[in-house]
Amino acid sequence: MNSASDFESPAESPAGNPVGGADTVIPRPTLIAPAEGCFVLGHDTAIASDPAFEHVGHWLRGALGPATRFALPSGPPGPGTIQLVHAADLAGDAYRLQVTSATVRIEAGDPAGAFYGAQTLRQMLPADAFRAGAVGRGPWSVPAVTVEDAPRFAWRGVLIDVARRFLPKNDLLRYIDLLATHKLNVLHLHLTDDQGWRLEIKRFPRLTEVGAWRRESTVGAVVHGQYDGRPHGGYYTQDDIREIVAYAADRFITVVPEIDLPGHTQAAIAAYPELGNLDEPLPVGTTWGVVENVLNVEDRTIAFFKAVFDEVLELFPGDYVCVGGDEVPKAQWRDSPAAKGRMRELGLRDEDELQSWFVHQFTEYLIARGRKPYAWDEILEGGLPRGTTVASWRGTFGAVTAARLGHDVVTCPFTDLYLDFRQSGDPAEPVPIGNVISLEAVYGFEPVPPELTGEESRRVLGAQANIWTEHIDSPRHLDYMAFPRLAAFAEVVWGPRRRDFTDFRRRLRSHERRLEALGVEFRPEHGPHPWQTRPDAAGLPHDHAEVDAQVRRWTANIVAHYGRPEV
Template identity: 45%
Template sequence: MHFKTSFGFIILLLTVLSCQHKPIEAQEVAIIPQPNSINISKSVFVLNRATSINSEDTFKISSDFLKSYLESGGIEVNSGNDITFIVDKNLGKEAYSLNISEDKIEIKASTDQGAFYAVQTLRQLLPVEFESGSFEGSQVNIPALVIEDAPQFTYRGMHLDVSRHMFSVDFIKKYIDAIAMLKMNTFHWHLTDDQGWRIEIKKYPKLQEIAAYRDGTLVGHYSDQPHQFDGKKYGGYYTQEEVKEVVAYAKERFVTVIPEIEMPGHAQAAIAAYPELGCTGEQVKVAQKWGVFEDIYCPNQKTFAFLEDVLDEVLELFPSEFIHIGGDEAPKTRWKNCAHCQALIKSEGLKDEHELQSYFITKMEKYLNSKGRQIIGWDEILEGGLAPNATVMSWRGTSGAVEAAKSGHNVVMTPTSHCYFDYYQSDGEDEPLAIGGFLPLEKVYGFNPIPEELTKEEQKYVLGAQGNIWTEYIPIEDHLEYMAFPRMLAMSEVVWSNPENKNYKDFVSRLEHFHKRLDILDINYANHLYEIEGDLVSEDGKAFFEFKTLTEGKTIRYTLDGTEPNLESEIYTERIPITKSTKLNAAVFNSEKQLGKTFTQEMVFHKAVGAKITINKEPHKSYSGSGVEGLINGISGSDSRYGDKEWLGFWGDDIEITIDLGEEKEINTIETRFYNGNGQWIYAPREIVIEYLLQDGMSFTDKHNLKKSNDKIIEFDCKLIKIEDLEIKVEKIILKIPNFGTIPEGKQGAGNKAWTFIDEIIVN
């Protein structure tokens, strides 16, 4: 690898001359995703109105794109050898070489697709005004350099759910443009679900008349009780002509569109149009709220004929190798009570309803295989046995991917912990409504799509990864872009760049500049680059607060009395001693003004802060927070975002936590909270047991119920337990927290182990 700058961040001396040849300020140019190798020289190539392009038919799409892009910036392109496209059969299908010297630019690739990615890199070496056609100069000095580049993974995708909320064809094209700009190659289009069927199927007109529309939509969050609805008819669908238009548009940018037609679950909209597709035959409505519904496809001949007919029309529209068939969150309640289903289980020698789902998926796979296509589905398709040729999209963590890869099946990684862009991305209370969770930019960037449990041989089955955007709480385009960007940029680097070239601090520096490109492309994005991270750390029984911010050349100013920081406030230079409960405010400043939002942290300085703490089970690696020490660091987690660094998450484990105070201390209260987001499979425990150890070896135990019955669970809140009036002297406190157990039928995640999330343990 050759890098002139740290981890390849390019500070290019790009001089733009106006029509009067007055120099405009030199600008930094960021390349995202990070190329494999960059070698920069001191000379420049002058791009001007005399610049010419030489390309053969092999590179028609990429050369036409470059010609159009330059001309939009006012650079008329002629035929000639200034910019030359060259066939190099030694390069891989998506690899390229970009060689810029003083007198020419050479783009080498073995395919038009590889050359297209070279053009996307060259695009980022030009002024951002080219994006809007607002560049007014006569020439651009581009630094001479050599870039050798190729992707790490073959599958580099972004997903979009249009069933919950629908978006225009123009916006879908804009979304595909962004995918292509970032050298991603797959658009996963989620077209059918309980809340709406979004693709025209001519043989079944009721899909357009009934399944495409719902009578109203949930207002607020699913957790808000009682549920309220707006009573407004909502819906629509993409005509087959519009679908063809989108697919053709994507093809011109080397983006493959994979349609998703959900089965056997998430089918209530289709069943609303054709009740005979369900097990009961009863009329249902297109769902108006979010969640998992019991009305799923009945595995009978009418259903299979319907789905084969639907897929026949889908295959005519989408040339993709993969067809996504969903396969997730299919409650088996209807099947258990269906005489036909039970008879089918018996006649086919199936073990249970899970194997019946495998039978269903395998039958559909055989049909698609007969048409020359392959199925891809969410990791629930593993249940009951995986269909022979299926590819698994692993969303419930990485265990599904590991199981599939070890069985020789291809895998696309998209776990909720790192790839669900409908989660909150900041702790700020002014963030737009989201489903829950917490997925900041840094966590996306740090994702490694290859599970550590896989051998080198098994790793070859990991095709890549994708970011997912589910739109229950995303009704408009600006909101969608805010959730997608800049996390999409981080994901592009996860799937393209070599791990040894990745560096988050460097990425942030490039991203700060890339914001200018997003601005001129009219892409709304979340800007959290000037936010502050803070941690309370313990050392020799003393507590200190540390700050850090991502962007360089900025100053952090803070207050300890709860007032807003300003240009006169204390400058942070070293960690701050904390000896009492404190409300700390801080912000990032330049020499003139505050740049980011104010960081606020309230610290409760209780008797367990700085104590020794141990736990019998490690938290899940996706939700490890600040480690076990974070449970007694004086800082409580978010009220609505269980994925922040203060909540610890455990999947199916019984937990035992020991707090060693170091000496006998008098305590009066113990309190903590458990997250209770049932829609995310998170359940507060039914009870906890607390054991108190005294210095003389004596002990006593209390058992505390958190609720009287399961029916009393309130979704998506925090269950608080507070033990008061203890008035005892103890040396150690042991908390025993049994897992809730298996998620009950009718709930999201039914049949899976529940998660336990625990917050700060406050001892006073």
């Protein structure tokens, strides 16, 4: 069996379009065995699908038809066909792809595996196969090969923050296609925050009438005190969400909604002031960072958000629902007679336990309805509610603690997987914030913390790249920050632990041609194009010493509650 590093760079077709092949695919397949010859798509090529895979055949026809102008009709198996075949020996998500001069055969244990095999096949074609219309005549050839492949992790996720910057529906659908191209299967939608509420809730219309709009936005880092003076807003109707969820499901992507509470809620409080702790009304937030305004802990507020979740659950049928739980300042609770009374009533020691109790109301609500609560790792600090999956973002110590307590975890440390952070030390990077997270650093990330035993590591469902949008104010900028780092992340969560960055960079040269065909404005290896810079928006870079100190402080908060887990 040859490794990807054994292959030469892809050949060029007569039109200058690089021929694909399994040795250029991202994420790299597990096993690749090249053979002699190639399969050439033509006007007579048909797609033969087992009944369970007909949807995948329909997707493949729609993906390849516009660029090739081949109809790729349904037909019986035989020479000259692309065959989608059920294979009982393959687990879910796994596939086997066999290409000969006569046929293409994709075998899979379930429709998701067949879909991933079809994605690999598409990448093995010339890059122009990713265009939405025909620009040449081919040849549309696929080198002969046998590929055997399956993902390492079940959770291969990406968070897109649509609360800080609303991403219009069509742009979000485009990103779902980009995630599917890279075999990513979870889209975590951060729908609510201090600066905007993006989901229509019919029972509480002011959440979008008021909470979906802010009067202006901070430009660059908050410390510079610069504002753009432009209203910003937008939201998804419930029918929009149904469409987004269905579109993602057709591509084997689960959409995980986040309704953040009890912090990051100023937009909701602006719409319904009785949810807050203050007597005066608040505007929707216009600055970034941790905001002091949080929900009160009264019964009517809990009932309000349970009613919100009633509608959320109807719109999002997936197992997981995120309740946030992160970055909750406690000053308003310390000053609130109602919060103090609630703590006395429940016998709670401090505001951390009050936060845990508050979040617990919603984790129990979700469990009772057959869902799996998902929350950020701050929920560890007041006692972890049962059945909660933890998103470990403040380093990986939260993942270690949660796994050893018997909870599932998703690793997404800000030090490694926050794709809104700067990509190099070049001052031309647009709005440079945070520490440097380079393409190579993303590729080198290991989702399973080394402290975990083999048994404990089974609690790691996978990893998630988070794209927060305080400083990403357009789909073009989103492309720049996401790619090609998201391609590197896809390989981290799909393939084996052992990886070769030199080989990845070689394959990325071919993959960038695919991204160009898709219209993705990725970051060039040499740095930003002039039009990708943002000299009007100053950032706030951090060095690794600052980041390490912050992680130590957060770790101390967890240790204070649980002690330090033994290695």
